[in-house]
Amino acid sequence: MGKSQKKRSMRRHNPMRVPDSHLAKGLASASASSSKGEAILPIIQKLDSVDTADRKWACVAVSNLIHNDPSTRRLLQSKNIVGALITRLSDSEEEVVVEAAGSLRNLCIDGGFDICAEMFNKNILAPLKTFIPKISSTLSQYLASPKNAPENAQKLVYEFADNVITILWCLSETSNKALNAINQISLVPFLMSFLASRGQLPISTTTSAAQCLYVLTDENPSIINEVRTNAEYTTCLLGVVRSEDTAPKSNGKEKDNSDPRASAFRVLCCGILRNVSPIPPPSIAATVDLDRDVIIPNLEPVLTSIDLQEASQAAHHALENQEPIPQVENLSPKNAPKSDHKTPSELELERLETRLRTVQLALEILTGMCATLPDPEIFNGAGNDEEGLQDGNQDDEGMDDAQDIDMDESTSTPAAPPPAFFTTLVTSLLKLIQPTPLSLPPVEAPSPHPPTTSVLGAIHVSALECLNNIFLSMATSLSGRPSGLAAENGSAVFDAVWSALGAVGTDISGPGQERRRDVWETGVGVLWGVGNVWKGALAPTAEQVQVLIQYCNASTDIGVRVKAIGTLECLAQHPQSIEANKTISSFLLSLLPPSATPPTATEPLLQAASALIDIYSDETLPYDTNFRQGHYLDALVRSTEGIRRAVRGIDRKKERELRVRGEEVRDNLVAFIQYRRGLRL
Incomplete structure (x- = not known):
């Protein structure tokens, strides 16, 4: 039995939201299934326009076109939209750069790993690295003298920082190569500065910083050590999860603890603390039992904070009342929504998704x-x-x-x-x-x-x-x-x-x-x-037994087959379920040599043999009658040589644990056969 392993693809807040593998591949299929094909060419052309308004409009249009539309996204990808937007990150106009970053962020979120890998391969990190010190410098000025900073300028920087951080977070989950490159950027001080100034910054930006740091501290030794050994960082994180008032600003002006992102922010900080634990002195976090006093009190209430059936109904209601999305082809560069334009229904769905992601x-x-x-x-x-x-x-x-x-x-x-x-x-x-x-x-x-x-x-x-x-x-x-x-x-x-x-x-x-x-x-x-x-x-039901047998037979995944066999083994040991025991044991015997055609893979084979030994190790149980009447001992004897060959075929160097397991099962089988023979039943 193997423990569940953390999967980066599952850790995500948004990226790779839903697989689109049900869609046909290729440019022709994308063109055929997209309803916005005619809008593509003008957008691509305007990305290189000499007119700033045209370039900004084109960046915004990309976000609107790909919104929950994988076919159009694939069509845009075929036209090198990623490369074109990365080029716009070096645009001479600040607003174009911000909108290009927003569109790339949305492509990461909706496109998942493939599009993130394309961005990394097209060297998106080069311009992103130059933005980090600029964002830090500007934010420092705003935080030092907030009254002297124009509100629009602050909003622009906050949104831009959010976009850049989200892209970096998505890229860090793309591959080890991308993660190693991001490790070299020295992001920890940058990200922690947002958490430290959470009371003065918008919640969206601060939460994105926490999400990025959470991902970077996931089994990533260099980043873990950098956070763990800095008492200021760990004390800040502990302060977030222990404080009753941790909500950053919701709109740059005032705090909003009702915003679902406030809960997400707290949970993310819990996750970061657990990622970097144990925490050494002199941090105050070193004196705290994190699991008992911090993690559980914060996380258990989250599990009961929303009813999934009610959430599903709320989403249906929002979808039924959804306002029409502005059509890009009907908009002019002077009359275009921003890349983050959302209708009231979309905002409600987004809030619901945030609660669920938490x-x-x-x-x-x-x-x-x-x-x-x-x-x-x-x-x-x-x-x-x-x-x-x-x-x-x-x-x-x-x-x-x-x-x-x-x-x-x-x-x-x-x-x-x-x-x-x-x-x-x-x-x-x-x-x-x-x-x-x-x-x-x-x-x-x-x-x-x-x-x-x-x-x-x-x-x-x-x-x-x-x-x-x-x-x-x-x-x-x-x-x-x-x-x-x-x-x-x-x-x-x-x-x-x-x-x-x-x-x-x-x-x-x-x-x-x-x-x-x-x-x-x-x-x-x-x-x-x-x-x-x-x-x-x-006590198993006949349906449960049959479904598990069918599932085991249908699966090509060795680990899945082992799990199914293990479950059947447990169900077969209910003393009064004699018929179910017979069905299960007959199936397990069919997996052994020489009965199995084609031969059963080694791990399921060993699990089946081990299961039969465990099931019939006590001859006094009511279902042991199946063993005697079905002549199972003879079948096990016939399978012995095939099991020996399977064990000999396991490479000692490459699969040491499996070889040890195989030798144990082989020896147990021989001893079990001798034991049953000695009973003379």
């Missing part, structure tokens, strides 16, 4: 914490325990059982309550994995609002990753299942996860359905973890 971010931070079994003390008092299990929207079909995680109080003998982390954190996570009508794009069709679909899907996957780490840690810890967790608790969790997978559906192989596959791949890992914690206590 939940996703909190989940990602907690996933790292849950890689080891959570200390019950950390979570004590962090939620409402039993009360928290009863409130919230229980309309979700999959949550009918999830609220039964708490112990049954009707039993005659009082039982120890589940650990606090279980009743607070796990219950919240089970609510967050249940899909909404907007969570996933329709099969072979785009989402009605890709950004909302992307973030909802990301929340489901992140919540599943967090659950996966919790139950993996519980299953592998020395203490095993914590006291107070009865069989009913395991069934409630298993059923809630299964319900979520059922709502996602099994049609996960089509183009554009990457998120559905992510949910299934992570979800089956959670089922395996739950099965291990409550092994022998989960």
Whole structure:
């Protein structure tokens, strides 16, 4: 069982909002599917116009054309729009530079990794590096003498800084090559200056700086060390998450704690602190138990701060009332919206997305914490325990059982309550994995609002990753299942996860359905973890067994197949489920040599052999009749030589751990066969 690994593609606030792999590739298909092809050429031409107004208009037009329109974006890419906009970053007119940066920022956000890689390869870092000292100098002047700085000039610099920081953040997630280049720019003092002056700066700019620093401190030793060893930096970060009044200015004039970006800002600072921990003296942060006193108190409330079903309904409502987007072809350079022009409905959708992205971010931070079994003390008092299990929207079909995680109080003998982390954190996570009508794009069709679909899907996957780490840690810890967790608790969790997978559906192989596959791949890992914690206590249904078998057979991913086999192994050990045991064991035997045609890959093969040993290690269980009547011992004997060959084929140097695992399974199989023969049953 492997822990969920943090993925840069999943860490993102906006970039790569939604995969567009369901769209046909190539210039011809982009031209055919884009409704704005005729507007492309005038824009490209005006980018090189001698008239400043034309150049500014062209930069703005790019942002409006690509808005949730991947076909037009691809068409623009084919015309070297990235190169043309990078050239405009060296324009003689300041407003053109600002608008070009805004369009490049939006291309990063909507285009994802491919377009970021193109920007890096076309040397966008060269002009960006020159902007950083200029922005720092100008901001210092404004902060020192705010009354002497024209408001329009301040706004221009804040927006420009936001655009530059966002591009750098997106590029840092593109590749290790890009990250290494950005590491050389010395961004930490620049970014920390925004956090230190948060009370005087717009919240959007400050939050972007925090997001960039959060990404740069993610498993990036040089940046981590730079932040960790600077007491001023870590004290500033701790001050953000401990203060009741951390909201930067919402519009450059006054603070607004109701702005969802204020919560995002605090969560990002929690993430930065955890990325750089442990923090050494003399920083005051070195004296604080970050997980217990900082991270959990700030993050657990975020998980319950929004109901996903209600969020989906709110997004639908905003879409139904959406105002028409200005048509670029009907606008003149003198009558054009800015690159960040948004209608009221779009602003509402953006606020909703920010709230949802904050939940996703909190989940990602907690996933790292849950890689080891959570200390019950950390979570004590962090939620409402039993009360928290009863409130919230229980309309979700999959949550009918999830609220039964708490112990049954009707039993005659009082039982120890589940650990606090279980009743607070796990219950919240089970609510967050249940899909909404907007969570996933329709099969072979785009989402009605890709950004909302992307973030909802990301929340489901992140919540599943967090659950996966919790139950993996519980299953592998020395203490095993914590006291107070009865069989009913395991069934409630298993059923809630299964319900979520059922709502996602099994049609996960089509183009554009990457998120559905992510949910299934992570979800089956959670089922395996739950099965291990409550092994022998989960009664499988015939449908669950058949779906898992079909999923295992259909998958080409070795890790996924191992997870499915591991889950089936746990379900097969329910003593009274004799028929399910027979179905599962027959499937596992079919994976062994010489039965398997084509041969089973080595890791699933070893998992299947190990599973059969574990399932039938106790001949007194009711389902052992299947082993005897089905002549499973003979089948295992026939498979021995094939398993030996598979183990010998594992390279000791390249796959040392797998080789050790293989030798262990091989030896166990030989010993198991001898043991069963000795029983003479």
